[in-house]
Amino acid sequence: MPEKMRAMVLSKLGPVESNPLKITEIDRHEITYPKEMLVKIEACGVCHSQLHSIEGDWEDIGIPPTLPTVPGHEVVGKIIEVGSDVTKFKVGERVGITPLLSSCLNCQYCNEGKEYLCEKMDVTGESLKGGYTEYITVSEDFATKVPDAMKPEYAAPLFCAGITAYKAVKATEPKKNKKVAIFGIGGVGHMAIQFAKIEGCQVSAVSRKEKHLEVAKKLGADNVFVYSSNQKQFLQDVNEKHGLFDAAIVFAPVDEVTDTAIKSIKKGGLVVIATVGKIPNFLAFEEKTIRGTLIGSRKETYELYKMSPHR
Ligand SMILES: [Zn+2]
Numbered sequence: 001m002p003e004k005m006r007a008m009v010l011s012k013l014g015p016v017e018s019n020p021l022k023i024t025e026i027d028r029h030e031i032t033y034p035k036e037m038l039v040k041i042e043a044c045g046v047c048h049s050q051l052h053s054i055e056g057d058w059e060d061i062g063i064p065p066t067l068p069t070v071p072g073h074e075v076v077g078k079i080i081e082v083g084s085d086v087t088k089f090k091v092g093e094r095v096g097i098t099p100l101l102s103s104c105l106n107c108q109y110c111n112e113g114k115e116y117l118c119e120k121m122d123v124t125g126e127s128l129k130g131g132y133t134e135y136i137t138v139s140e141d142f143a144t145k146v147p148d149a150m151k152p153e154y155a156a157p158l159f160c161a162g163i164t165a166y167k168a169v170k171a172t173e174p175k176k177n178k179k180v181a182i183f184g185i186g187g188v189g190h191m192a193i194q195f196a197k198i199e200g201c202q203v204s205a206v207s208r209k210e211k212h213l214e215v216a217k218k219l220g221a222d223n224v225f226v227y228s229s230n231q232k233q234f235l236q237d238v239n240e241k242h243g244l245f246d247a248a249i250v251f252a253p254v255d256e257v258t259d260t261a262i263k264s265i266k267k268g269g270l271v272v273i274a275t276v277g278k279i280p281n282f283l284a285f286e287e288k289t290i291r292g293t294l295i296g297s298r299k300e301t302y303e304l305y306k307m308s309p310h311r
């Protein structure tokens, strides 16, 4: 008889108010190959994109690909058992797992360090291997060491929201005094402000909510702008108070916001899209670049943990 574990299992998509996640006893994951490790989960972040997939918002883009699943893809825990070929980690160490649970490590994307684009990747929380449970197994190649001094509940959100923010900031080609605007100050955007400041950028935060802009200021944003659906007025406001931005990152999943972000940057500027949606009007002759971004690589996750404050 395999050991059991408790898990929040999603068998049918639906609004969270209808409690689609049911606590269920399922077979505990076991090590099945030599490089695999068994992790006892200490904390798992609650990511907004996970909420979208639970509620069925992303069904048309194939997320989640199968049911039932155990959602949760910002996982932190302690290693309690290692396979015979594990060399990078020891029992007792704390590790984290991003949405990238595994990839083939053999294709062009994997060889270029963009394993999150691998066609054969497995996503954490889109099978029975997710974070809203007690145990998970992971290859030593897809776990990142969490510093001992960092509390698991602080570390967990960095494994999706954090790496997404970090990579999106990197995608703006940040440098000292570059004027970077961040549209959408939520779970990801508030982290992007901090990473952009570390890079020396002049950061503008844009949100509909004054409360979020207060947080943005506390986190170091140099300028804040209240977003308005009156695009003309918003752009005029930006122009008068600040001037057009060099680059913008869009975290708000609203096409209208993307359109405004594209118009709020200078000619030749860069817009990084870190959300799902359509790109509205795009004028090629302004030589703007639109760049998509998705989580981050294992290397970038490692960099992120090295630079994050340990608490
Ligand atoms: Zn996420």
Ligand SMILES: [Zn+2]
Residues within 6 Å of the ligand: 103, 104, 105, 106, 107, 108, 109, 110, 115, 118, 119, 120
């Ligand atoms: Zn691959």
